[in-house]
Amino acid sequence: xxxxxxxxxxxxxxxxxxxxxxxxxxxxxxxxxxxxxxxxxxxxxxxxxxxxxxxxxxxxxxxxxxxxxxxxxxxxxxxxxxxxxxxxxxxxxxxxxxxxxxxxxxxxxxxxxxxxxxxxxxxxxxxxxxxxxxxxxxxxxxxxxxxxxxxxxxxxxxxxxx
Amino acid sequence: xxxxxxxxxxxxxxxxxxxxxxxxxxxxxxxxxxxxxxxxxxxxxxxxxxxxxxxxxxxxxxxxxxxxxxxxxxxxxxxxxxxxxxxxxxxxxxxxxxxxxxxxxxxxxxxxxxxxxxxxxxxxxxxxxxxxxxxxxxxxxxxxxxxxxxxxxxxxxxxxxxxxxxxxxxxxxxxxxxxxxxxxxxxxxxxxxxxxxxxxxxxxxxxxxxxxxxxxxxxxxxxxxxxxxxxxxxxxxxxxxxxxxxxxxxxxxxxxxxxxxx
Numbered sequence: 527x528x529x530x531x532x533x534x535x536x537x538x539x540x541x542x543x544x545x546x547x548x549x550x551x552x553x554x555x556x557x558x559x560x561x562x563x564x565x566x567x568x569x570x571x572x573x574x575x576x577x578x579x580x581x582x583x584x585x586x587x588x589x590x591x592x593x594x595x596x597x598x599x600x601x602x603x604x605x606x607x608x609x610x611x612x613x614x615x616x617x618x619x620x621x622x623x624x625x626x627x628x629x630x631x632x633x634x635x636x637x638x639x640x641x642x643x644x645x646x647x648x649x650x651x652x653x654x655x656x657x658x659x660x661x662x663x664x665x666x667x668x669x670x671x672x673x674x675x676x677x678x679x680x681x682x683x684x685x686x687x688x
Numbered sequence: 689x690x691x692x693x694x695x696x697x698x699x700x701x702x703x704x705x706x707x708x709x710x711x712x713x714x715x716x717x718x719x720x721x722x723x724x725x726x727x728x729x730x731x732x733x734x735x736x737x738x739x740x741x742x743x744x745x746x747x748x749x750x751x752x753x754x755x756x757x758x759x760x761x762x763x764x765x766x767x768x769x770x771x772x773x774x775x776x777x778x779x780x781x782x783x784x785x786x787x788x789x790x791x792x793x794x795x796x797x798x799x800x801x802x803x804x805x806x807x808x809x810x811x812x813x814x815x816x817x818x819x820x821x822x823x824x825x826x827x828x829x830x831x832x833x834x835x836x837x838x839x840x841x842x843x844x845x846x847x848x849x850x851x852x853x854x855x856x857x858x859x860x861x862x863x864x865x866x867x868x869x870x871x872x873x874x875x876x877x878x879x880x881x882x883x884x885x886x887x888x889x890x891x892x893x894x895x896x897x898x899x900x901x902x903x904x905x906x907x908x909x910x911x912x913x914x915x916x917x918x919x920x921x922x923x924x925x926x927x928x929x930x931x932x933x934x935x936x937x938x939x940x941x942x943x944x945x946x947x948x949x950x
Contacts, residue, residue, distance in 0.1 A: 528694070545694035545735060546725075568723055570865075572787065581763075581790040587722045588791065591694045592715070592737050639786065657867070658785025 530590050534559065535603025543590040549583075550574045552590035553600060561601040561631050565660070572659030575632040576600045582639040584658070601631035604638065614638055614676040621681070623672030625663035632659050637673045646677050649684075689725045696737040700744070700846060704821050706736040707842040714738055714844055716759055716796030719788050744795070744846060747772075752852055758795025758845040765794060774950065775856035776814070779806050779874070782860055784867050795845040801893055803834045803924065804868035806860060808894035813856070813874035813885035817849040824849075834893045853878050855908075859945035861888075861937050863928055870928055871937035873897075875945040881905035884942055889934040891922050900942050910943040 541556030565573035711733035766781035923931035
């Protein structure tokens with residue numbers, strides 16, 4: 527076991543990791559941050575997306591020891607300082623962007639990367655960017671609507687999936 | 689996944705030394721290696737991470753070449769190669785999904801030589817040179833069949849040198865679940881002729897479609913390919929497509945790439 531120290535959501539946090547310990551397992555089991563979900567564990571579904579040094583990655587396919595010292599942001603770090611939902615999270619609630627909610631942490635983390643790169647995406651760009659995030663409830667329409675709304679675009683005319 | 693010792697050297701020399709140990713393997717972005725280790729298809733005793741070596745990262749122009757560090761992630765190539773070699777940048781921007789592009793690297797992709805990966809097509813069609821810690825290897829000699837390369841045990845790719853073509857494009861028919869190429873064609877026009885490399889189709893991995901190269905070298909247009917058909921012999925047949933289907937896609941994707949070349 528090796529000690530791994532990360533800055534997670536602005537706080538320095540340490541835990542023990544084997545060579546094979548995945549970042550997703552480290553966050554959930556060692557640091558107790560269970561907001562990061564493990565869906566497929568094969569880097570396809572995107573439920574485990576977190577940001578490492580500002581980049582969205584699938585934490586089930588990153589070794590904890592490989593990101594020693596990194597700045598990590600998880601879903602637990604997305605809310606506003608007063609604990610209220612941030613704009614993107616609030617948009618998911620307002621537009622019913624989740625059904626069972628399992629994929630939601632990954633969707634929010636991926637979508638926030640998209641909006642950082644492209645603050646006013648088209649609907650097609652949102653769908654394309656979220657290609658690596660799977661919603662098993664197939665609730666994509668309202669997820670896309672929530673991301674569009676969070677970008678400040680009018681979604682009142684959005685009625686049906688393409 | 690079986691356990692292993694993890695080391696993260698800061699220099700190529702230290703990485704080469706670490707790789708001389710028994711059952712040691714290099715780890716770049718890990719987008720293929722880690723899933724295969726989870727399935728216990730691969731069980732190194734030591735993993736040597738190459739992502740902490742700054743000398744292996746970055747995209748830079750050197751005369752008529754674009755030199756890309758082996759540990760440069762796809763997302764960085766998509767951004768930083770766009771001005772000098774747009775077709776290569778577009779290829780990088782279509783690999784996997786955004787999260788995979790932030791982690792996966794060009795050196796890892798080439799060293800793995802997946803028969804459906806995108807980068808081998810660009811390297812072969814560009815006549816790229818694969819630079820390692822020991823030598824320089826021409827793309828023609830580097831790719832040696834499905835998942836096989838000219839790399840020796842413990843040899844590390846340090847950079848890839850791409851001659852910049854007059855125009856080029858990559859056309860990929862993506863397998864929608866894996867996002868790998870069901871068949872992809874990279875075409876590149878140089879002063880001395882056109883080159884065409886096909887990925888995803890052959891049981892022998894990436895290959896040059898020489899008949900199309902001959903036709904395109906005298907007339908770089910989709911019309912020049914009329915009447916040309918790739919043989920289904922030794923094409924991959926699986927649940928996603930028969931050998932005949934892939935052979936047909938070779939022609940379709942090459943035409944699309946020629947039409948899109950810029």
